[in-house]
Amino acid sequence: MAEAIKVPTMAEFMAQGKSPEVLFWVGCAGSFDDRAKKITKAFVKLLAKAGVEFAVLGTEESCTGDPAKRAGNEFLFQMQAVTNIEVLNAYEVKKIVTACPHCFNTIANEYPGLGGNYEVLHHTQFLKSLIEEGRLTVEGGKYKGKRITFHDPCYLARANRIYEAPRDLLRKLEVELVEMKRCKTKGFCCGAGGAQMFKEPEPGIKEVNIERTEEALGIKPDVIAAGCPFCNTMMTDGVKNKEKEDSVEVLDIAEMIANAEDL
Amino acid sequence: MQYLPNILFIIALAIGVVFFAKNVQKLIRNIKLGRDEDRFDNKPQRWKNMAKIALGQYKMVRRPVSGIIHVLVYLGFIIINIEVLEIVIDGVFGTHRIFSFMGGFYDFLIAVFEIFALLVLVGVIIFWVRRNILHIKRFLNREMKGWPKLDANLILYFEVVLMLLFLTMNAADYTLQLKGAEHYASADGILGSFPVSQFIVPLLENLSISTLVIIERTAWWVHILGILVFLNYLYYSKHLHILLAFPNTYFARLKPQGQFDNLQAVTNEVKLMMDPDADPYAMPEEGAEDETPAKFGASEATDLSWVQLLNAYTCTECGRCTSECPANQTGKLLSPRRIMMATRDRLEDIGNNIDANKGTFQDDGKQLLDDYITREELWACTTCNACVEACPVGINPLSIIMDMRQYLVMEQSAAPTDLNNAMTNIENNAAPWPFNQMDRANWINEL
Numbered sequence: 065m066a067e068a069i070k071v072p073t074m075a076e077f078m079a080q081g082k083s084p085e086v087l088f089w090v091g092c093a094g095s096f097d098d099r100a101k102k103i104t105k106a107f108v109k110l111l112a113k114a115g116v117e118f119a120v121l122g123t124e125e126s127c128t129g130d131p132a133k134r135a136g137n138e139f140l141f142q143m144q145a146v147t148n149i150e151v152l153n154a155y156e157v158k159k160i161v162t163a164c165p166h167c168f169n170t171i172a173n174e175y176p177g178l179g180g181n182y183e184v185l186h187h188t189q190f191l192k193s194l195i196e197e198g199r200l201t202v203e204g205g206k207y208k209g210k211r212i213t214f215h216d217p218c219y220l221a222r223a224n225r226i227y228e229a230p231r232d233l234l235r236k237l238e239v240e241l242v243e244m245k246r247c248k249t250k251g252f253c254c255g256a257g258g259a260q261m262f263k264e265p266e267p268g269i270k271e272v273n274i275e276r277t278e279e280a281l282g283i284k285p286d287v288i289a290a291g292c293p294f295c296n297t298m299m300t301d302g303v304k305n306k307e308k309e310d311s312v313e314v315l316d317i318a319e320m321i322a323n324a325e326d327l
Numbered sequence: 328m329q330y331l332p333n334i335l336f337i338i339a340l341a342i343g344v345v346f347f348a349k350n351v352q353k354l355i356r357n358i359k360l361g362r363d364e365d366r367f368d369n370k371p372q373r374w375k376n377m378a379k380i381a382l383g384q385y386k387m388v389r390r391p392v393s394g395i396i397h398v399l400v401y402l403g404f405i406i407i408n409i410e411v412l413e414i415v416i417d418g419v420f421g422t423h424r425i426f427s428f429m430g431g432f433y434d435f436l437i438a439v440f441e442i443f444a445l446l447v448l449v450g451v452i453i454f455w456v457r458r459n460i461l462h463i464k465r466f467l468n469r470e471m472k473g474w475p476k477l478d479a480n481l482i483l484y485f486e487v488v489l490m491l492l493f494l495t496m497n498a499a500d501y502t503l504q505l506k507g508a509e510h511y512a513s514a515d516g517i518l519g520s521f522p523v524s525q526f527i528v529p530l531l532e533n534l535s536i537s538t539l540v541i542i543e544r545t546a547w548w549v550h551i552l553g554i555l556v557f558l559n560y561l562y563y564s565k566h567l568h569i570l571l572a573f574p575n576t577y578f579a580r581l582k583p584q585g586q587f588d589n590l591q592a593v594t595n596e597v598k599l600m601m602d603p604d605a606d607p608y609a610m611p612e613e614g615a616e617d618e619t620p621a622k623f624g625a626s627e628a629t630d631l632s633w634v635q636l637l638n639a640y641t642c643t644e645c646g647r648c649t650s651e652c653p654a655n656q657t658g659k660l661l662s663p664r665r666i667m668m669a670t671r672d673r674l675e676d677i678g679n680n681i682d683a684n685k686g687t688f689q690d691d692g693k694q695l696l697d698d699y700i701t702r703e704e705l706w707a708c709t710t711c712n713a714c715v716e717a718c719p720v721g722i723n724p725l726s727i728i729m730d731m732r733q734y735l736v737m738e739q740s741a742a743p744t745d746l747n748n749a750m751t752n753i754e755n756n757a758a759p760w761p762f763n764q765m766d767r768a769n770w771i772n773e774l
Contacts, residue, residue: 071771090767092758101770108774122768126757134710135746136624136732138590140753142597173586178594218711223585246651249716253653258710262749262759266707269658276653 069112073122074155083155084119086190089162089171092127093293099300100293106322107163107187113327114200118161124151128170135259142178145170149180163187163318165219165292166257172224186220188230188291188317195236204238205324210286212239214317215276215299216251217292225249230291233317237324242283252276254298261294277302287313289320336418336551343555350562354640357678361633366578373577376721381576386719390647393457396450400486403447404569407493410440414551423510424500427518437519441497445523448490455483465646468655470665475565475644482566485557492550498527499543508536511543568643572720575641578634579721584712587729590623624733626696628673631730638722639671648714648724654707661707663714663724669699670727696731705731706743 077084088111093100111118129144148171152160160182162168172184185193194200214230221227227248234241246252255265255272265271277299280288288303290296293316300314315323366373379385384401388394413426427433458466458479466479501521503511505528521528531539561567599605625631628639648663649655655662673695681688693699708728715723735741742750749759757764 069774071768071774073768090770092760095767095770096758096760096762101773104770105774120768120771122771123765125767126764127753127759129753131759132750132753133587134729134732135742135750136729136734136736137742137750138593138623138733139597139737140750142589142593143600144753144757146597146601169583169585173583174589177589218709218713219585222712222716224583250651250713252651252656253709253711253713255653255657255709258708259746259749260709263706263743263745266654266659266661266703268654268660268707272653272657272709275657 069108071108072119074119074124074157075122077119078155085117086159086161086185087152087155087157088118088120089160089164089167090120090125091162091164091167091293093297094163095125097293097297099297103163103293103296103316103318106316106327107318109322109327110191110194110200110318110325113325114194116194116199121151121155126151128167130166130170131259131262133170133174134257135262141174145175145178145180149175149178152180152182157182159183159185161185161187161190163291163293163316165217165224166294169219169223186226186229186291188233189226191318191321192229192232195233202233202236202321203324205326207287207320207324208238210239211242211284212237212287212289212320213242213244213280213283213285214247214289214291215244215254215280215295216248217290217295218251218253218257220291221247221251222249227251230289230317233321234289237320239287242285244279244283246279252279254292254295256294256298261297271302273298273302274305277306281306281308281312285312287315287320290314290316330421333419333421339552339555340415340418343558346559347562350559353678353682354562354567357674358633358636358640360629360674360677361631361636362629364632364634366634369581372581376579376581377573377577380579380719380721381572384719389719393454393645396453399443399446400450400454403443403450406443407440407447409436410493411551411554414547418551423513424518427513427515430515433518434520437497438522441494441521441523444490444493447486451483451486451490455480458483465650468646468649468662468664470662470668471644471646475668478564478566479644481560482564485553485560489550489553489557492546492553494524494527496543496546496550497521498524498531499539499546501525502528502531502534503536503539503543505532506536506539508540565643568641568720571637571641575637576721578637580723580726584715590733592623622734623737624735625727625730626734626738627694628670628677630695630734631670631727635670635723635727635730636674638724638727639667639674641720642667642671642722643720644668645719647717647719648722651713651717653709653711653713659704659707660701661704663728666700666704666724666727667722670695673699696734700731702735702741704728705735708732 074087090104094104126148127144128148129141132144133141160171162184165186168184168186171180171182191200195202212234214234216227231241252275253272254276280299288299290299296314296316303309303312303314384398387397413424416425417423457463498521500511501524504517531542561570622630628636642664644664646664652661652663677688680691705728708725710725712725715725752759752761756762
């Protein structure tokens with residue numbers, strides 16, 4: 065990159081008396097997890113390329129409370145929610161985009177009841193709108209004709225009925241889109257949801273992510289596309305477990321678009 | 328003596344209906360043991376869902392084999408009930424085929440009933456084979472052993488017997504009409520048309536009229552008494568779904584599956600904590616109701632909402648939820664179907680306890696948590712909503728799991744250690760991992 069991308073914070077916008085087009089909610093995984101940070105960076109590059117005036121909360125962002133709520137800790141969830149809503153409302157945020165379906169679901173569905181009303185988009189929806197508005201152009205590039213399957217995040221597809229936006233983006237990449245038998249609203253969980261990401265699984269005969277990875281590998285994809293940092297981790301671990309990491313990549317759709325554009 | 332059969336029939340009918348009404352009363356009483364929940368909004372959408380999902384069987388046919396056979400058996404059940412109406416009227420007034428005044432249309436109706444009776448028979452036999460011979464995994468889970476398996480088979484046997492009796496009754500009736508027997512034969516010719524039972528006629532034609540009358544009457548009586556018994560069997564069986572599927576789909580959640588309800592009691596407390604002007608030691612205002620519930624979450628069936636209890640009674644144990652549950656499919660103890668069955672079992676025990684103790688519940692040293700549903704099951708859930716999506720009658724097992732997790736975490740601080748660590752991290756540094764919140768934007772410098 066010739067020029068470093070600037071990622072302004074809401075505080076910086078406010079200091080200039082301006083407000084951005086959209087707030088990018090990075091999420092804990094996108095902020096701290098090494099694998100998920102790559103998704104964050106890829107998405108930011110796409111935002112910059114499309115000329116989107118965006119901002120992040122930076123150090124003012126806190127966990128949405130999703131894992132606490134799904135673990136049963138409603139107190140902690142609501143404390144987190146109220147804290148975040150105070151920050152968001154103070155900045156008069158109207159529109160939020162996030163690359164994490166858990167953040168997406170929580171802010172879109174569970175914050176309104178606590179006083180947080182925003183237009184919330186998953187990054188695949190936002191990228192799709194950028195393409196439709198002609199602000200971002202996507203061509204097949206290195207993924208043209210490659211066999212790709214999309215693993216639906218539960219909190220996007222089943223929970224919120226969003227499964228076409230990520231597929232539309234893949235079609236723009238001119239890939240050969242192949243579906244697993246369990247897809248869209250019938251998708252099979254990666255095993256991370258419901259705060260499972262942060263605990264050891266209960267005894268069983270198999271790990272959930274292995275079951276899902278086997279299903280994905282069964283249709284022989286070149287890339288398993290994901291739309292959630294946690295699914296991404298689970299599927300990456302599954303592919304490694306099956307010793308297929310040399311032939312099968314697990315990539316977020318934002319990463320694929322950025323790669324195709326050589327960003 | 329002439330009216331003895333009519334009187335006996337009316338008595339049998341009355342006993343059947345009264346007993347059934349008592350069971351319905353008990354059912355409603357038990358469901359109302361649940362806490363309040365408002366599901367009376369958006370009525371047009373609710374009616375639409377009921378029409379589509381319960382009446383229209385829209386979700387059943389997502390699995391084509393069992394779905395289509397189920398639609399046949401269901402249609403047969405509904406359609407043949409029109410014939411039961413005629414049977415009841417004939418029984419009360421001692422008439423013979425009272426609806427036959429409809430002429431050609433009556434012939435058509437009886438023909439349709441017979442064809443559906445045959446289809447139901449075939450469908451039920453396929454169901455039996457699926458349950459008992461084909462090794463279909465969802466019928467073999469641990470919760471299906473014992474009574475649930477017997478219950479499922481009893482229903483199928485009931486239906487086979489009822490359909491056979493119906494066809495036998497028609498065959499004997501038809502033979503009697505052909506023979507010009509008194510009370511059966513009509514000046515208008517043959518009443519009804521018998522596309523299926525005509526094939527039984529050759530077995531009966533050589534019998535005397537009196538024997539045929541006995542066969543016809545016996546089939547008639549056992550058939551209608553069987554229906555009355557079956558009606559009263561419903562309350563004790565998973566077959567209750569034929570009634571409860573309708574209210575259950577009506578009252579089902581309309582919000583996105585990912586939206587979990589925010590606990591109002593917690594909201595009140597959080598507001599108090601966040602409000603700098605609030606006096607934590609202030610006495611509640613005079614007359615103000617204490618809105619803090621006795622308990623956060625659920626450890627007992629009666630801590631659940633009436634909708635969740637209705638869900639439990641509606642469950643017909645088909646196991647579509649369990650067969651799509653990621654935890655169950657990877658060998659974990661959790662089975663969403665078992666969550667529903669255990670909830671119903673506990674609720675029944677509570678109801679029986681109340682009945683046995685003159686209307687008040689006496690502590691039996693048990694509760695839903697641990698005695699019916701284990702913690703291991705609750706913690707295995709990924710909250711993926713696959714069970715909710717799979718249920719053909721709109722049951723939400725996930726909501727029960729979540730309420731019980733809330734009890735475990737908020738009342739008992741009994742989350743698994745790793746989860747406690749993650750939650751402590753969220754509390755201290757606003758992320759589930761032990762990173763400093765001040766480092767949250769460090770990735771920007773790595774661009």
